[in-house]
Amino acid sequence: MTSEFGTATSRKVVRQLEDAGFEAVFVGGAVRDHLLGKEASDFDIATSATPEEVKRVFPHTIDVGIAHGTVLVLLDDEPIEVTTYRTESTYTDHRRPDEVKFVRSLNEDLQRRDFTMNALALTLTGKLIDPFGGIKDLQSRRIRAVGDAADRFHEDALRMIRAVRFASVLGFAIEEHTLQAIEENAASIVHVSVERIKVEMDKLWKGADSGKALEMIADTRLSEHLPLFPDDDCLLSNCAPYSTAEQGWSALMLAGHFSAGEIARAYKLSNREKDFLADVQNAFARRQSSRFTIDDYYRFTLDVLIATEKVWQSIYPAEPGISILEMNQMKESLPIHSKDDLQVDGKDLMEWASKRGGRWVGEWMRKIEHSVLHQIYPNDAEKIKEWFLSEYEHQE
Numbered sequence: 001m002t003s004e005f006g007t008a009t010s011r012k013v014v015r016q017l018e019d020a021g022f023e024a025v026f027v028g029g030a031v032r033d034h035l036l037g038k039e040a041s042d043f044d045i046a047t048s049a050t051p052e053e054v055k056r057v058f059p060h061t062i063d064v065g066i067a068h069g070t071v072l073v074l075l076d077d078e079p080i081e082v083t084t085y086r087t088e089s090t091y092t093d094h095r096r097p098d099e100v101k102f103v104r105s106l107n108e109d110l111q112r113r114d115f116t117m118n119a120l121a122l123t124l125t126g127k128l129i130d131p132f133g134g135i136k137d138l139q140s141r142r143i144r145a146v147g148d149a150a151d152r153f154h155e156d157a158l159r160m161i162r163a164v165r166f167a168s169v170l171g172f173a174i175e176e177h178t179l180q181a182i183e184e185n186a187a188s189i190v191h192v193s194v195e196r197i198k199v200e201m202d203k204l205w206k207g208a209d210s211g212k213a214l215e216m217i218a219d220t221r222l223s224e225h226l227p228l229f230p231d232d233d234c235l236l237s238n239c240a241p242y243s244t245a246e247q248g249w250s251a252l253m254l255a256g257h258f259s260a261g262e263i264a265r266a267y268k269l270s271n272r273e274k275d276f277l278a279d280v281q282n283a284f285a286r287r288q289s290s291r292f293t294i295d296d297y298y299r300f301t302l303d304v305l306i307a308t309e310k311v312w313q314s315i316y317p318a319e320p321g322i323s324i325l326e327m328n329q330m331k332e333s334l335p336i337h338s339k340d341d342l343q344v345d346g347k348d349l350m351e352w353a354s355k356r357g358g359r360w361v362g363e364w365m366r367k368i369e370h371s372v373l374h375q376i377y378p379n380d381a382e383k384i385k386e387w388f389l390s391e392y393e394h395q396e
Contacts, residue, residue, distance in 0.1 A: 005034060005122055009078040010043040013058075014124045017082075020057045022049040023106060024082075025121040025129065032117050035138055036170070045082045046121065048104045054082050068100050085109035088155070107131050114152055114159045115166070115178075116144050141172045149181035157188040161200045164216050168207025174216065183220040190225050197226070198267045205248025211240030227266035230256035238314040243306075246273065250280040250307040251314075276304060283308040291322060297330045298337070298373055305331075335379055339369050343381040352385055353392055364388065 006014075006026055017024035024047040030040035047054065051066050060074040069084035084102045086109060103109065106121060106129065113119040116134035128135065137144050143166050145152045145159075153160050160182045163174055174182070189197070204213055214236045216222075223229040230236065235255035242248040253263045260277035263269065269277070283300050286292070287308055296305070305327050313321040336342060346361040368388070372379045377387055 005040070005126065006030075006043040007078065009076045010045065010080050011124060013045055013073055013075055013080045013082065016057055017045075017047050017049055017054070018124065020049070020053075022047050022053065022057075023085075023104075024049070025106060025123050027110075027121050028118060031120045031122045032134075032138070034122075035120070035135065043080070045080060046085055046106065046109055047082055048085055048106070049082075050084050050102050054084070069102055086112070088112050111146060112155075113146055114156070114162060116146055117166075119146050137175075141170070142175050143167060143170075143172050143178060144175035145178045145181065149178040150185060153181055153185045153188065156192075157185065158192045158196050158200065160185065160189060160220075160222060161192075161197055161204075164213045164220075164222070165200045165204040165207070167216060168204045168210045168213035171207075171209045179216070179220065182216075182222065186220055186222045187225050189222055194227055194266070194268050198269070201248070201267070202245040205242040205245045208241055210242055210248070211237040214240065228252070228256060228258055228263060235311070235314055238317075239311055242310075244303070246276050246303065247307045247310060249273065250277060251311050253277055253281065254284060254311045276307075279304040280308050280311075284312065287312050292327070292330070294330075294334070294374060297327075298334055302328060302331050334373065335375055336369070336372055339365065341379070342369060342372060342384075343379050344368065344384050348381070348385070349388065352389060364392070 005011075010026070014024040014026070024045055026043055027046045028042070028044040030043045034040040049057065051063075051069055051071050054071045054073070055061050058073045058075060062072040062074065062079075064070055064072045064081070065083075069086050071082050073080045073082050085104060085106055087101050087103055088099070110119040110121060110129070110131055116132045116137045118134070119130075119132050120134045121129040123129070132146050133144075143163050145163075163178060163182060166172060167174055204210060207213060214233050217226070217229070218233040223233065230252070233255070236251050239247075239251040239255075242251065249263060249267070249269065252258070253260060258266075260274055260281050263277055264274035279300055283292075283296060283304055286296055292305060300308075306324055309322050309324075309327065313319075331337075342365075346357060346365060349361055349364055350357055368384055371377055371387075372384075377383050
């Protein structure tokens with residue numbers, strides 16, 4: 001371990017706090033990722049200084065969460081989160097502590113954290129502080145709660161989903177007592193906001209071991225208390241791993257025979273995500289009757305087609321599938337990819353017909369779009385004009 005952990009600015013923040021007579025260390029996921037050989041980011045700092053003392057050390061700060069001890073230090077054009085060591089009282093709502101108390105002890109601060117691998121601290125000189133065996137758990141690829149697992153999950157029920165998400169992303173196993181505590185406290189997940197659950201699920205979908213994580217959700221009966229989850233998670237597990245969160249939500253929708261609207265409302269998805277799921281739902285209905293057609297490749301994005309095909313192949317593994325390469329080649333081979341690619345527009349039609357605009361323009365543009373897409377005639381303005389005038393005069 002070297003003293004070069006963190007950005008130059010974050011190290012400078014630690015140094016200035018130490019020069020002012022306070023303790024300051026790096027904590028959180030960045031320390032964990034560094035030990036796992038991953039590229040660390042979001043270098044959070046914990047300190048014995050109170051928020052007011054932090055603000056006296058640094059002239060430029062923002063109170064982003066001062067009630068919970070967090071101050072955003074602005075130094076050298078870089079924002080650095082600095083949080084005071086703290087302990088927390090009971091969590092009557094399973095989400096937030098009833099009271100936060102600032103302390104001077106790093107050990108007390110680390111004791112309130114969720115898992116041992118996240119209860120690590122690193123000094124500016126590279127010394128690791130590990131009061132709960134987090135390093136050994138990292139080496140054993142194990143997720144273990146700090147102290148009593150049931151207490152940690154009672155404090156914040158989202159930690160149960162976080163444990164499963166870490167299992168998915170890191171490929172770790174959940175320690176036996178921690179896993180048992182999830183099963184015993186699964187019902188308390190209803191106290192957590194859907195927005196917080198969605199953030200964790202978005203990360204879980206993309207984990208290399210998302211299939212195993214989804215089985216854990218079912219085995220611990222967390223699935224029974226989530227907003228919407230299929231009774232049989234086999235299809236979800238078979239679809240894993242997922243390359244994107246949208247693929248995961250698509251599989252959840254199709255595995256549970258839910259609609260795009262139901263999933264969007266249950267997990268408060270964005271309008272963009274809802275539209276994606278609606279497209280997958282429509283593409284899946286078409287895929288069940290045949291391979292994708294030229295119209296499908298034109299209508300749906302490649303991401304929608306990939307998500308649809310991924311689930312379809314999980315349901316019908318014996319049927320010949322369509323590879324991503326083939327889908328990509330089909331998309332690329334289209335003569336046009338949207339109506340904007342057409343060499344003519346409505347103004348051209350009005351000029352050629354010497355007629356004011358109206359519904360007829362849209363109808364003819366759709367005919368042109370279909371004919372060019374299916375290569376009935378080329379996407380050439382003169383060729384289209386010649387065809388249009390002939391057909392238009394004939395119909396008139």
